[in-house]
Amino acid sequence: MISEFRFCVTMALPGSRATWDGIRTAPGVLVGTPQQIADRVRECRDRGDTYFTMMEPDMEAFAPVTELLK
DSSP states (O other): OBOSOHHHHHHTSTTOOOOHHHHHHOTTOOOBOHHHHHHHHHHHHHTTOOOOOOOGGGHHHHHHHHHHHO
16 A cells, blocks of 8 residues: 555554554555655565565556666
8 A cells, every 4th residue: 555644554444453563564565655665675575575466456556666666
């Protein structure tokens, strides 16, 4: 999720006990600004995670992240 509003991300999970730190560090979640997400992808890559997938509707929103990773 591309979002500068971390509080809104945690609020988007009604009934959940999720915290920002829990969401931010979950291996299957990339959330933040394009720069924050690119940094997270690099961290994952450094740990050996080199394969990422996403749903087609999210590809356009992810394009700025891809540009930062080039």
